[in-house]
Amino acid sequence: MLRAPIKPLPPRRSQYGVAPELVRKRAAELPDMVSVLVRDLFPDAAPVIYPGENGLEVIREATRKQMEKVDLSMIKPGDPVNVLGSHHGFTLLGGAPYAEMLRTIRDVVRERTGCTDIRLRVGVGLRFRESEEYIKAFGLDEYYEGKAAGVAPVDEGVAIETEIGTLYGIKKIYDARWIIHAHNSDVREVHFHRQVDRAVKPFGMSYARIETRSTYHQNLGPRAANFVARAIFDSPFVQEKFACAVFLMMSPSGVVGVDADNDLYALNDRVTYLGCRDYGKMMTLLGEIDEAITILDFPSPVPYVFAAGVIFANFAGANRDLFDLDDPLPPYTWYTEAFYGEDGRPLIEGVPPVNPAIKVVIHNYAWGGYPSAFFTEHIPTIVVGREQAELLDRDPQNLSYTKHTLLAEDLDTAVRFAKQVAGTDKILAFDGASGALNVSRSLGEYLLQKAPLVSRRVDGELLPKWLKQRGIDPSRIKIC
Amino acid sequence: MRAVTLYAVVDVDKCKGCTRCERVCPVLAIKVENKKAVVDPENCLGCANCEQRCPEMAITMAHLEQSRVVQESLAGVDMAAVNDLCRKAHLHPKQIICYCTATRAGEVAAAVLKGAKSPEEISRRTGVRTGCKVECIQPVLRLLHAAGIAPERPAGGYQWYGLTPTVWDIPEEVKKKYAQRGFYFDEDRKLLDSLVETGERREINVARTD
Ligand code: SF4
Ligand code: SF4
Numbered sequence: 001m002l003r004a005p006i007k008p009l010p011p012r013r014s015q016y017g018v019a020p021e022l023v024r025k026r027a028a029e030l031p032d033m034v035s036v037l038v039r040d041l042f043p044d045a046a047p048v049i050y051p052g053e054n055g056l057e058v059i060r061e062a063t064r065k066q067m068e069k070v071d072l073s074m075i076k077p078g079d080p081v082n083v084l085g086s087h088h089g090f091t092l093l094g095g096a097p098y099a100e101m102l103r104t105i106r107d108v109v110r111e112r113t114g115c116t117d118i119r120l121r122v123g124v125g126l127r128f129r130e131s132e133e134y135i136k137a138f139g140l141d142e143y144y145e146g147k148a149a150g151v152a153p154v155d156e157g158v159a160i161e162t163e164i165g166t167l168y169g170i171k172k173i174y175d176a177r178w179i180i181h182a183h184n185s186d187v188r189e190v191h192f193h194r195q196v197d198r199a200v201k202p203f204g205m206s207y208a209r210i211e212t213r214s215t216y217h218q219n220l221g222p223r224a225a226n227f228v229a230r231a232i233f234d235s236p237f238v239q240e241k242f243a244c245a246v247f248l249m250m251s252p253s254g255v256v257g258v259d260a261d262n263d264l265y266a267l268n269d270r271v272t273y274l275g276c277r278d279y280g281k282m283m284t285l286l287g288e289i290d291e292a293i294t295i296l297d298f299p300s301p302v303p304y305v306f307a308a309g310v311i312f313a314n315f316a317g318a319n320r321d322l323f324d325l326d327d328p329l330p331p332y333t334w335y336t337e338a339f340y341g342e343d344g345r346p347l348i349e350g351v352p353p354v355n356p357a358i359k360v361v362i363h364n365y366a367w368g369g370y371p372s373a374f375f376t377e378h379i380p381t382i383v384v385g386r387e388q389a390e391l392l393d394r395d396p397q398n399l400s401y402t403k404h405t406l407l408a409e410d411l412d413t414a415v416r417f418a419k420q421v422a423g424t425d426k427i428l429a430f431d432g433a434s435g436a437l438n439v440s441r442s443l444g445e446y447l448l449q450k451a452p453l454v455s456r457r458v459d460g461e462l463l464p465k466w467l468k469q470r471g472i473d474p475s476r477i478k479i480c
Numbered sequence: 481m482r483a484v485t486l487y488a489v490v491d492v493d494k495c496k497g498c499t500r501c502e503r504v505c506p507v508l509a510i511k512v513e514n515k516k517a518v519v520d521p522e523n524c525l526g527c528a529n530c531e532q533r534c535p536e537m538a539i540t541m542a543h544l545e546q547s548r549v550v551q552e553s554l555a556g557v558d559m560a561a562v563n564d565l566c567r568k569a570h571l572h573p574k575q576i577i578c579y580c581t582a583t584r585a586g587e588v589a590a591a592v593l594k595g596a597k598s599p600e601e602i603s604r605r606t607g608v609r610t611g612c613k614v615e616c617i618q619p620v621l622r623l624l625h626a627a628g629i630a631p632e633r634p635a636g637g638y639q640w641y642g643l644t645p646t647v648w649d650i651p652e653e654v655k656k657k658y659a660q661r662g663f664y665f666d667e668d669r670k671l672l673d674s675l676v677e678t679g680e681r682r683e684i685n686v687a688r689t690d
Binding site for chain 1: 482483485486503504526527528529532533541572574575576577579580581582584610611612613614615616617618619622638640641642644645646647649650651654658660661662663664665667668669671672674675678679
């Protein structure tokens with residue numbers, strides 16, 4: 001069940017990363033690398049609709065079909081409508097399925113309502129032009145007839161009165177009569193949102209101003225943080241504008257469908273359930289890894305590089321159960337980072353260490369544009385290529401990232417050295433290989449051996465606990 | 481500590497004088513004069529906010545010939561007052577509040593005690609708010625508020641809008657309403673309080689051994 005390595009996601013030309021031609025070798029090209037398919041690890045994994053034989057057409061069809069059950073009658077022909085997207089969707093499987101969903105939403109709204117003023121507003125993380133890059137790459141501005149724009153959390157704001165007080169959104173997100181929340185169910189930052197109100201999160205993040213995002217990461221605590229999203233979404237200001245939500249439904253294997261609903265909380269329950277079930281197994285399995293050299297090899301900032309749907313930040317915390325809400329503090333969150341003193345030791349007891357199984361990180365290809373020095377302070381890291389080190393040194397968010405790293409001329413040298421110092425030949429690549437993990441043979445065999453046990457443990461013990469903590473009754477969940 | 485290695489350069493041929501850069505600069509180091517943006521290189525901290533938001537792509541970031549460091553010195557500051565201000569803001573003086581510059585609450589408190597009266601002045605002295613430009617506005621506002629300072633927003637600017645709620649402000653009925661949905665307000669408050677209390681215990685111990 002070990003297969004030839006699956007082609008990793010190609011590098012992307014972006015101002016936040018080195019030029020693709022400077023990524024000279026990928027982890028998957030190293031000798032002794034193999035692929036383990038998600039469905040070989042977990043034979044009960046949900047079937048995917050993309051990637052597949054029929055390409056993007058299935059995304060279009062699924063979006064149309066799901067939107068049939070959504071009421072759009074509130075939208076009158078003269079009403080302006082904002083379709084709200086997030087940069088994150090474009091990091092999934094290269095971005096094409098998300099872009100296709102966004103195109104289809106526009107077509108359906110136009111056909112069903114006669115409305116012509118349909119705009120696309122795409123929020124960002126901490127790289128303020130990232131969404132503009134995706135809009136251009138996927139021709140979305142033309143598709144939206146010149147009405148597509150990237151928005152950033154430092155753009156003009158709007159005060160939103162909520163049941164906990166005033167929070168702030170981005171004015172351009174809300175400058176229409178109606179909004180359509182077009183997102184995805186990828187679990188991604190489970191260390192931050194803890195899979196609580198995952199589907200609501202963009203209201204506290206991609207669609208929000210800096211004040212709200214700072215509230216999330218500094219004012220509320222690691223398990224209460226995502227409440228800002230619910231507070232904003234429930235506000236009369238947002239409720240008055242909300243038309244419906246359309247989600248690309250993801251699993252570690254790929255796109256499993258599209259879901260749409262006028263009731264965001266009904267959709268949220270489905271997202272919570274599927275996220276715990278599908279990503280829960282993969283994350284628990286990664287937590288079983290006893291030692292590994294980790295190679296970052298994906299067009300995203302350090303914490304957001306993907307391996308079988310799981311981001312590196314989650315592997316950095318995989319020594320703890322990130323879904324278990326009884327565990328207050330993951331090994332990596334910004335609250336955790338804040339709790340380390342100048343001497344590098346925690347200020348309070350009970351701060352869990354960064355996953356000790358990660359012996360060395362090789363930064364073969366990952367972007368700047370996210371404060372990532374925490375990782376190099378806690379994990380021995382080798383950066384490949386002088387150009388990449390220089391890019392990070394110029395990044396205002398990573399001015400001390402390379403203070404704690406070694407520099408290697410090429411990937412082979414980095415791997416040779418890492419194996420020597422780490423004393424392991426287990427390698428895990430975060431390279432975006434679709435539906436699979438690209439790993440060294442030794443790690444592939446290890447994972448195949450561990451997976452059945454993990455599967456049974458999640459089904460029998462962990463999943464029921466995770467769902468109970470979130471108030472989800474699985475018998476009431478109807479998957480569309 | 482903020483190492484300043486870059487500064488903003490305006491291409492006046494491309495600049496249309498829209499003032500967007502002026503409205504987002506966290507230290508007010510760029511201004512539109514006679515319909516063209518002008519950078520004050522002495523005060524520019526190289527955060528690239530203007531470069532990232534200019535709709536005309538008229539700004540580039542250039543390397544400073546001589547880099548400099550921005551940091552508020554704690555020398556001569558009354559540390560009891562620093563600790564007291566942090567405590568009022570529910571912060572531990574040693575906790576990081578800006579993840580890009582690794583600036584700790586105590587340094588920002590010292591800047592306030594030394595006369596900084598706005599987030600802009602605090603950023604000029606400490607470098608906070610000039611990395612990602614997003615995540616650290618609230619602890620800065622909380623420390624100013626704890627010092628009894630109500631800063632004025634830069635006129636017409638988008639730099640910041642205001643203080644927002646904290647876990648210490650969540651109404652009981654909200655906590656009750658969402659208790660079954662995975663929000664752990666009281667438990668998180670306890671965790672954050674324990675951090676602040678550790679800071680207090682440390683002070684007492686230091687005082688006893690003095
Ligand atoms: S944002 Fe750009 S175009 Fe607008 S004033 Fe500044 S430099 Fe000029
Ligand atoms: S926004 Fe940043 S880079 Fe631009 S002038 Fe202000 S400090 Fe300098």
